[in-house]
Amino acid sequence: MMRARGDAYDVAVIGAGMAGMAAALFAAEQGLSCIQIGNGGSLLFASGLLDLLAVHPVAEGRRWQSPYEALAALAVDEPGHPLARVDSASIRAAFECFVSALGAAGLTYAPLGERNRQLLTSIGTIKTSFGVPAAMVAGVDALAARPPCLLVDFRGLREFSAAQIAATLAGHWRGLRHQRLEFPGYEAAAELYSAHLARALESGETRRRTIALVKPLLGDARALGIPAVLGLARASAVHAAFEAELGVPVFEIPTMPTSVPGLRLLGALESALGKRGVHRRQQASVHALAFDAHAGTAELELGSVSGCEHLSARAVVLATGRFTGRGLRAERDAVRESILGIPVQQPDSRAAWHQRDFLDPAGHALNRAGLSVDADWRPLDAGGKPVWPRLFAVGSILAQQDWMRAKCGSGLAIATAWAAMGKVRTALRGTVPA
Amino acid sequence: MNPPVLIQTQVLIIGGGVTGTALARDLALRGVDCIVVEKDDINAGASGRNHGLLHSGARYVARDRAAAIECRAEGAILKRTAAQAVQDTGGYFVAVQGDDERYVADFPALCGQAGISVRPVQLAEAHAQEPALSPRAIAVYEVPDASIDPFRLSLESMAQAQSLGARLLRHTRVSGFEREGRRIRAVHVRPRADAQELRIEAAQIVNAAGAWARELALLAGAPIEMTYSKGTLLVTHGRLACRVINRLRPPSNADIMMPGGTVSIVGTTSTRVDALEDIHPTTADADLIVGEAARMLPALASARYIRAYAGVRPLVGSADGADARAVSRGYALFEHEDQGLDNFTTITGGKLTTCRLMAERAADLVCRRLGVSRPCMTATSFLPEAAECAWTEPGRTPRAWMRSHGADDMLLCECELVSASVVDTILAALRANGDTPTLTDIGLRSRIGKGACQGAFCAVRTAAHLYQHGDFRSSRGVAEILDFLRERWRGQHAILWGEQLAQAELMEALHCGLFGEELRDAGVPR
C-alpha cells in the first residue's frame, strides 16, 4: 500500500454507509490504497444487527430460517437481484472478514453459523437477522426458550417501553416481566438520549448503581433484557460487568435511532479503517467526477465547508446509498443518480413509485429502482456499456432489490462490496500505476 | 342476539363535521337535547380536508355574488365569536403575467358591490411583505381573508354542546332507519368495535353527513341529488407566506396558498368522483398543484412537501361532464316533506365559512318542527375555549411547552414539540367521553404526526406512553402504530420526492426493515 503523497489512490470509495465501509475495509484487506469519502450517516440508524436475507418472496412475506437456502431460492426467482449474483462461499467469506475486523476493533459478534436468528425489537415485534452482536445474542436464546425473564427500561428513553414489549408478547411468553427504572444520575431529566446513557454506563459508579437497581428486581428471572445502551467504546466490558454482577445472561434490545449499536459499528469501522491506513474525508462530498483516459485515473473534486480538494484514483466504488444517503435523488419527474447522472432503472412514472398502502405486501416499486450493473459490478450507461472500466457500484444503490422488505440490507452491502472489490483488484492488476 | 340498546333524545344529528357540530352547539344553546352520531371521528370528511380558509368572499364576487356576501358576513361572525380558532392574517389576490386582465380590472368593483373591502397594493409593497410572490405578478389586492382551524372549531363546538348536555358517539355507523308512516321512529346504529347495535329514538333526525348525506338520504327513503368533487391539497415543510395568497382569476385549480401557522397549504383541485371510498391524493394531483401554484409563488416548485390530503366536496345538484366546479357551492337544506317524511332534514353542501349559517337554518327548521321557540344564539355567543381542543393549532404546543412545563414532562413529538402532558389532556377528555383512545384520535386532536417525520418517531413514542398509562394493552400498540402510519401514508405517497422521500425511506427502514411491521406474523415468534 505504498502511495506517495499526490499519487493516485488505488481505489476511492464514495460513501461511508455499510457498503462504503465494507468496500473500504475489503480494499484495505487486499492491500489497495484507499480513500473513503463521506460520513457514516446511515450507520447511525443501524440496529447493530447484520441482516443477510430473511424474507423471500417479499410479496408473500415468507420468513426463512436459513439465509443460504433463501439465497438459493432468490437466485432462481430473481436472478437479477444483486445477492443472487454473489456465490455463497463469497458471502460467507465476506461476512467472516467483516465480522472479524469488527471483533479486532473491539466489537464482538456471535459466531455466524448457517441460520438466521430471531430476537425482540423495542416495540415488541420479532426481528429475523443473521449477524447478531454478542451483547444481543442472549436475547435470541431467551426468545427461543422463553424462560422467566425481566425486561427493564428507563424513564425518559421515550421510544422504548418494556411494558409494551412484555404486553405484546404476553400471549406467547408467560414469564416475561417488565420494570421501569430511573437512570442513575439522570433522575431529574425528563428526556434521555441513548448515547448519553451508553457513555454514562462506562463509568464504574453509574454502572454499579444501575446494577444495584436491577438486582433486587430479578427474582426468578433467568435472563435480563435491557435497551441497547451498555457502553459505547467499551461495550464488551460493560456488558460483561452486567452479566457478572447480575449472574444471568443479559441481552440488549435494538432501539430506534439514534442507535447506540449503530454508533458502535461506526466507531469500530472507523477504527478498523484507520488501522488499515484508509484515508477518510468525512463531511465532504464529491462535486465532480471525471475520467482521465490518458492517465487511466478518475479525478475527483471534493467539497466541504472548509474548501475544495482534488484527488485521483485508479478505481472508484460508488457506495452512495439511496435517498437518505443522497446517492439517488428523486425529482418530481424521475430519479437521478447524484454524482454522474448514471441512468437509473426505475418505474415509468412517479405514479407507479409507491403503493397506496404503506405496508402493501408487494412493496413499493421505487424501492427496486437503482443502478444496473454488469457481471463485474460496473454501472451501465444509456447504451448498456459500463460508464467507465473501473467505476463500480455496490450496496443499496443497486437496482432489483428491496432491502427493507427482504431484510437483506447488510448482506447486500457486505456481499456486493466483497464481490466488487474482487473485480476491482483484477481490474487494477491490468493498469500501470502512474 | 341481544335486543338493541335504546337511547332517546330530541334530535339525532348524523355527521360530526363542522356542520353537525355547529348544529349540536346551536341546538344545545337553545336547550334542545341532541346526540351526534359520527361513523369515524370529528371532521372525518371534507370538514377535515379543506384549506381552512375563512373566505372574505372575494373569490366568488364574479360568479356567485350571493355566496360572496354570505361569506363576508359569516367570516366576520366567526372572527368575532370563534377568535381562538381564527388567524386573521389578511389575504392577497395576485394576478401574474398571462392572467385575464379584464378579470383583474373588474375585481375591485365587484368586491365593492358585494361589500367586501378591497385595497390595491403596490407591487413593491407586496413583494416586501411577501417575498415569495412571483416577480411576474402584475396586480395585487388586499382582502380580509383569514385562516381558520376547522378542527378546533368543531372540537370546541362539540365540547360546548357536550357541556350543555349533548352527546357524541364516535366510530358509530348508521345501519338503518325505522320508518313508520311519515316519521322515522328510530335509527339503528352500530359502533365500530362493538357488535351491539344501538337504537336511537329521536323526535327529529338531521342528516348532516356531508358527502355521505346522499347515501343516508337514500337509506332513509328520501333520495337527493349530489355530485362528489374531490379536492387535493399539499402541505409544505415550512411557511412561505404570512397571508392567504389567492390567484386573481376566475376560480381554477391551485389558486390558493394558505398560511397554516407553521406550514403553508397549497391547492386545490376539483375532480369529479363517483364513490367515496378510497379517496386519496394522486401524483397527478400533486404535479398539477405544484405546477400551477408555482406560477404565483415560484418557491413552491422546489419546496419540500410533507404531506397531501384529499377530501370530497358535497355538491348539491348534478353535474354533467367532469367539471364539478360549475355546480353550485351553495348549501342546500332539504325538508323532505315532499318525500313523505316529516321529521327528517338534510343539510349539506356549502363551505366551511358558512357552517354556522347552515347550522342555524337547520336548527331553525328542527326547532319549528319541535315547537321550540328559542332563537338562535350562535351569531353572537362566543365559543368557549376548551383546554383539550386547543392543541390542533400549529405552533401552540412549542410555545406552551417553552412557557412552562413540568420537570418530568417529555416531548412525544419532536417535530411539532408536543408534550406528554398535552397528550394526557386529550386522553382524559376522550376517556371522559367513554371512548378508548387511539393514536389516530390523538393525532387528530394535536399536531402529532403532522410534522416532518409524519409519525415515524412520534407514533412509537406515543404508543410507549400509552402503555405506561395502561391505555394500551397486549399487542394493541403495534396495531395502532400500523394504523397510524397507514393513515399518514395516505397523505404521503403522492408527494414523495426530494427530501420528503428521504424521510419516508427512513420511516420504512425503521418500521419495515427493523421492526418488520408489514409481516403478517410480526408479533408472533415461530
Add this chain to the structure above:
Amino acid sequence: MPAALFQTALYASLVLCALGLVWRISAWFRVRIGPDAQAPTPYQRAAAACRGSVSVLCSRRALHLLGVFFLDVLLLRRLFASGKLRWFGHLLAVLGFALLLLMHALAPLLGAKLFQDYQATLDPYLFLRDLFGVMILLGVALMLLGRSRARTGFAAPRDPAGASFIALLAIVLVTGFLLEADKIASARAFYRMAEQYAGTADPARLKPLRALWASEFGVAFEDLKGPQTPDLLAQGRELHDKACAACHSKPASAFVAYPLARALAPAMAGLEQGQADVWLLYLHVFACFVGLASLPFTRFFHVLASPLSLLLSGAGSAGEFFPAGRVSRRALALDACVRCGICDARCSVAPLARYLGNPLLLPSHKLLATTALAGGRLLRSGREAETVRAADGAFLCTDCGRCTSHCPVGLDLEDLWEAGRADLAAAGLPRPAQWVQARPAFEWAELLEQIPGKAFAAAPLAACAPLAADSGSFSRCVQCQTCTNVCPVVAHGNGAGHGVDLTPQKVMNLLRLGLRDLTLGSRMVWDCAGCYQCQQSCPEGIRVADIMYELRALSVQRLGAVRSHGAQA
C-alpha cells in the same frame, strides 16, 4: 532669534518633556485593567518590571532580543508582513525625520561631526534637507493611504494624539520650507550678507552680483526683474566666486524651497515688510519646542512605547511575566498602539460589526473603549448606551487571536480583551451568555415581540444569520436525534440535573416551525460549547453548530435591543 530666548525655550521644553515622560511612563504602573490589577501597587508593578527586565537581559534570551530589536523595531518586520505600503511609508518617514533631526535641527551640536563640511547653504545639504522633508511628508502620506485602503467600513476611531502629532509635523515642515524659501528670496538677507562678506551694501555696486543672484539664486529684488544680460551675469559670477561661492551652492537643488521661493517672489516685498522670516522662524522653532514638550502626549510617544512593546513581545509569552508585569504591559499597550487599524482588517468578527452597526467589536475601537474604561470614563451615568455597546463588542470577540498575531507593535491584545471583559463583568456588564440567563427563553421571545420589526430593518436576517434565515439549511433534517445524542452539553446538563431548555434537534425544529425567536434566549444556544460534534455527525450534513453561532449573534442584536428598549422605558 535671541539666544537667551532660544535657550530658555529649549530647556523649558526639555523639562516639560521629561516631566511628561515620567507621567506617562508612570501610567504604565498606575493604570489598572483587569481584576488582577487591583492588588499590586504601582511600586510593586514598577519593581516587577525592573526585575523582569533585568532577568531577561541577563538570560539567554538577550541575544534573541537583540535580533528582535533589529528585525522588529528597526526593520519593522511585522509591519512589512501586514502592509508593505505602510512599511515603506514608515521607513521613509522615520529615515527622513532622523536624518533631518541629525543634520538640520541638531546641526549646531552634531552637524559638523556627522556630516563633513556641513554648511546649510551648501550642496548636498540643500538638497538633502529638502529631500528629508519630502521623505517625511511622503512617508506620512503613504501611511495614511495604506490605512484608508484597509478600511473596515467604519471611520477610524478619533485620534487626537495622532492628529496633533501630524499637525505639529506639518507646521514644522511647512514653516521650514517657507522659511527656507523666504531666505532664498530675501533681498534683505542678501544685503546683510553682502555687507559682511563683500564689503558693501550698495545696490548699485552690487548690481552684477545682484543680477546673478536674482537669476540663479532666486533672490527677489524689486528692481531686477526679468532676464539679465550675459555680461552682467559674467561680472556677477566673478564677484560671486570671490565672495560667496565658498559657502553657497545654487539653491535650485533645494527642489521644494527654490520653486517656492520663485513663487513667493512677487510677495517678497510685503513679506519682508511683515518680517516674515522672523515669525516664520519663531513659528518653526516653537513648533519644534511644542512638539518636544508635548512629545509624551502625542503620537510621537510611540517611539518609546512601541519598541518596548515589541521587545516585550519578543521576550516571551505573557505567562513568563510576573503577574504584576503583565498588568503593566496592558497599560503600555494603550500607549504603544499606533492606530494603524491592521487588527481591524484581520478581525474575524468584522463582518458582524457591519451588520450589527457596532464598531466597538473591532479591536482598534475596543482598545479605545478599554482605555476609557481604565480611565473611568466609560461606566458613568449618561453613557449607558455606549457602555452597553462596548460590552457587546467585547463579548462578541471569538478570541481567534488574529489581532494579536498581526499587530505590528506586538501588543498582547488577547490578554487585554480578557482583562477588559473581566472588568466589564465586575461592573455589572456580564457576557451576553450571563445576561441572557436572567430570563427564560420564552420571556425573551415575548419581549422581542414588542420591538417593532423595523428596528432591525438595517440588519436584515439574511445578512446577519444567512443559514438560519434559509430554510434550505435545515429542511433536510430527518429527526434522527444524532445531534442531540452526541452533544456533550445536553449529556452533562441532563446528568447534572439542570438540563438545557432545548436540544440541538429542538432548535432545528423551532427554526423549521418559524419560531426562531423562541431560540434566541435559550440556554442551549448559549451553553453550546462549539465542539462541532453535531455538525460533524449529522447524516444529512446540516450545519448545526454554525447555525447555533448565528443564533447567538442574532440574539445579541435582538435581545440587546430588548435590553436597551427596557433601559429607555
